[in-house]
Amino acid sequence: MDQPHALLVASPGLGHLIPILELGNRLSSVLNIHVTILAVTSGSSPIETEAIRAAVARGTCEVRELPSTDIDHSPDATVPTKIIEMMRATKTKTAVQDAVKSMNRKPTVMIVDIFGTGLMSIADDIGVNATYVYVPSHAWFLAVVVYTPVLDRVVEGEYTDIKEPMKIPGCRPVGPDELMETMLDRSNPQYRECMRSSGPTEKADNILEWLDKQPDKSVVFVCLGSGGTLSLEQTMELAYGLDLSGQRFLWVLRRPTSYLGASSTDDDQVSAGLPEGFLDRTRGMGLVVTQWAPQVEILSHGSIGGFLSHCGWSSVLESLTKGVPIVAWPLYAEQWMNATLLTEDIGVAVRTSELPSKRVIGREEVATLVRKIMVEEDEEGQKVRAKAEEVRASSERAWAQGGSSYRSLFEWAKQCRLVS
Structure with missing residues (x-):
């Protein structure tokens, strides 16, 4: 059987690049998966290049840099907005498609970071059967991001004007002083861009x-x-x-x-x-x-x-x-x-x-x-x-505890000395 091939795509910025590089190295070293990382770099940061070199030196992943895409942004566009627009741009999608076509083996799975969800629409075109979003943050943050489309429908006015913390399923409530920057002004294009990146949840x-x-x-x-x-x-x-x-x-x-x-x-x-x-x-x-x-x-x-x-x-x-x-x-x-x-x-x-x-x-x-x-x-x-x-x-x-599958798994774990 062919070795599974994972395609990881990182957005510009060390905060997005390094987690993807670390995930790729873990998938490669622990699970023996062939990993290709496509790093969409900002094009002006030598630090990104150094981080890629360091990751390649200590790991077994194949890393390819993709040039940044020039986008006409509005004058007041924030950095997150610019990154989301860049990752969703047709030129970026084409660059990813071309990179996959040049690979010797077809990816089995595609993993993007939270700013790269706009690339998930090309999964069928490049022949990938499964796509995932990698969110290297805590569960509270993820729960708020996933629940934002619901809050957008039920909350009137600005979130910062709410007196009581907003309830988030499965997590502690989030108060006005704990809101992410993207939620501080609902009229700001940055808020709308982040809402679009949560599209699958809204669907x-x-x-x-x-x-x-x-x-x-x-x-x-x-x-x-x-x-x-x-x-x-x-x-x-x-x-x-x-x-x-x-x-x-x-x-x-x-x-x-x-x-x-x-x-x-x-x-x-x-x-x-x-x-x-x-x-x-x-x-x-x-x-x-x-x-x-x-x-x-x-x-x-x-x-x-x-x-x-x-x-x-x-x-x-x-x-x-x-x-x-x-x-x-x-x-x-x-x-x-x-x-x-x-x-x-x-x-x-x-x-x-x-x-x-x-x-x-x-x-x-x-x-x-x-x-x-x-x-x-x-x-x-x-x-x-x-x-x-x-x-x-x-x-x-x-x-259920004591059931046949439960017992079989437990016995296997004992044989492997994973449990006592």
């Missing part, structure tokens, strides 16, 4: 708010993984099938592979691959998401009654530990084996009559499969749903 809030309005176990979640793109014809048939099923749906839609001219994951370009009028006809009954979605939180939601999945094993586990039955739609790798295991051996899924990789699955079959796991009167669906619930309960017992 997640919107998705979960939509799910909150749906009846219990009434929504089928459709997601074919980060690499799960379909042909334009298959995308059309899947859309028609969801409409024909009469069931509520939440669809994480990737750009169709044969949709010419679509070079990014922009909402308009992705939804252009849907049947004419589809979004209007299904408004209220369906929600189409064209970028990132919080899969674990979605599958944990009470309104989810089924999952049309590519059967990647992580998705399978996330679904079954929540008791959600599956429409198996395997696309590549071991997913065909997984689909057979789920349908024939475990009994928690229904599957297409033929592999989707061999022919286009028609709209009638899509509708039938969705109704099987969603409609209570379907006899086969009743068995599948019951088995999925049985597996959920079994998984909880296995990981």
Whole structure:
């Protein structure tokens, strides 16, 4: 098996560069992962160059410097605003794409710092299946950053005028004297830029708010993984099938592979691959998401009654530990084996009559499969749903203290002398 390859991207400034360099060296030395670090430098700081040289000297990472991008900033733009704009600029994205194309091995994962979230949109274009944001700060800071889109909606006026500390889920409240500089003036462009960099959280809030309005176990979640793109014809048939099923749906839609001219994951370009009028006809009954979605939180939601999945094993586990039955739609790798295991051996899924990789699955079959796991009167669906619930309960017992998985992990740790 090829050695995993992690791509790390650092924003300008030692405060962002050094943590990424340290993370890269740890991934390389501890986990034996091949690491490439793309350092977007300011172009005028010899200290950055020295830090890169020092990290290379004591580690095993490959480090490449990318030149800074000239951006026309407003006269009063702060340093964080300038960095965010620079990392989101088309020239920076192109430089990262070109650097990846020149690599001998394709990255398995991309990790950006908190100022580099604007680069996450190119993950599909460079063939990366998973992206992460590295925040080398304390949990309180991260909680405030993640919760800021909520505060932006519910708090009136300036945060500095609030008399009582604001409550932050999972952490201590934050008072006016503890606010980050970016939150001191909500009319400042710096505040808006930081709000944009928390975009995935805002999207997640919107998705979960939509799910909150749906009846219990009434929504089928459709997601074919980060690499799960379909042909334009298959995308059309899947859309028609969801409409024909009469069931509520939440669809994480990737750009169709044969949709010419679509070079990014922009909402308009992705939804252009849907049947004419589809979004209007299904408004209220369906929600189409064209970028990132919080899969674990979605599958944990009470309104989810089924999952049309590519059967990647992580998705399978996330679904079954929540008791959600599956429409198996395997696309590549071991997913065909997984689909057979789920349908024939475990009994928690229904599957297409033929592999989707061999022919286009028609709209009638899509509708039938969705109704099987969603409609209570379907006899086969009743068995599948019951088995999925049985597996959920079994998984909880296995990981409870004293359960089979808990004991196995503990025994392994004892053999490795990790515990006494």
